[in-house]
Amino acid sequence: MRGEENRPPTGEITIFIAGARRQLRIHVTGNAGAGKTTLAKHIAASLQLPVFFLDKVVWQPGWQKTEPAQRDMLEQELIDKPDWVIDGVSHNIRYAADLTIFLDVPRHVCIGRCMRRNLPYMLRSRPELPENCPELKILPQLLKIIWRFPDWVRPHILNDIENGINVIRIRDGQELEGVDLRSCLFTSTQIDLTGKPWS
Numbered sequence: 152m153r154g155e156e157n158r159p160p161t162g163e164i165t166i167f168i169a170g171a172r173r174q175l176r177i178h179v180t181g182n183a184g185a186g187k188t189t190l191a192k193h194i195a196a197s198l199q200l201p202v203f204f205l206d207k208v209v210w211q212p213g214w215q216k217t218e219p220a221q222r223d224m225l226e227q228e229l230i231d232k233p234d235w236v237i238d239g240v241s242h243n244i245r246y247a248a249d250l251t252i253f254l255d256v257p258r259h260v261c262i263g264r265c266m267r268r269n270l271p272y273m274l275r276s277r278p279e280l281p282e283n284c285p286e287l288k289i290l291p292q293l294l295k296i297i298w299r300f301p302d303w304v305r306p307h308i309l310n311d312i313e314n315g316i317n318v319i320r321i322r323d324g325q326e327l328e329g330v331d332l333r334s335c336l337f338t339s340t341q342i343d344l345t346g347k348p349w350s
Contacts (some may be wrong), residue, residue, distance in 0.1 A: 181254030184261030205239025
């Protein structure tokens with residue numbers, strides 16, 4: 152479990168990036184437990200980019216929700232940075248990113264991953280969270296978030312995709328094996344590695 156946090160979701164993901172160095176802004180989004188943090192860390196390490204976690208923007212110590220105006224301000228501070236990989240769910244980040252990777256993972260998979268991920272942190276905060284945010288306090292709400300995501304959040308992501316954001320949609324980490332992110336970053340593209348309709 153702790154060791155799993157630093158490994159790609161499935162196997163070893165090979166990411167190609169070549170040519171001149173340029174500013175790169177990559178957003179990894181999806182449901183809680185979809186594998187966003189693991190993938191974001193892996194991409195950031197592979198491309199030598201800083202990685203940021205929206206959980207530290209959405210939540211304040213003690214699982215207090217950040218006020219909307221403050222959240223917008225904190226998100227804009229991240230957007231204004233020259234390079235980043237950002238893990239989380241945000242309309243603003245999706246539109247600011249050069250490329251969004253949407254982990255479109257089924258709910259039952261997300262719930263299982265969350266249980267395994269959160270077990271060591273039931274009485275303390277995960278590294279990606281503010282202080283005093285033990286998982287035990289948020290568990291009932293977390294399960295609601297995961298269950299409601301396909302109806303409450305996923306449609307907004309799909310709508311942004313329809314409006315033309317650059318996106319790779321996957322359901323399993325192994326599907327990213329060998330994908331040339333450079334070609335996706337430099338051209339307008341929508342890649343669906345699931346073989347399924349967007350809706």
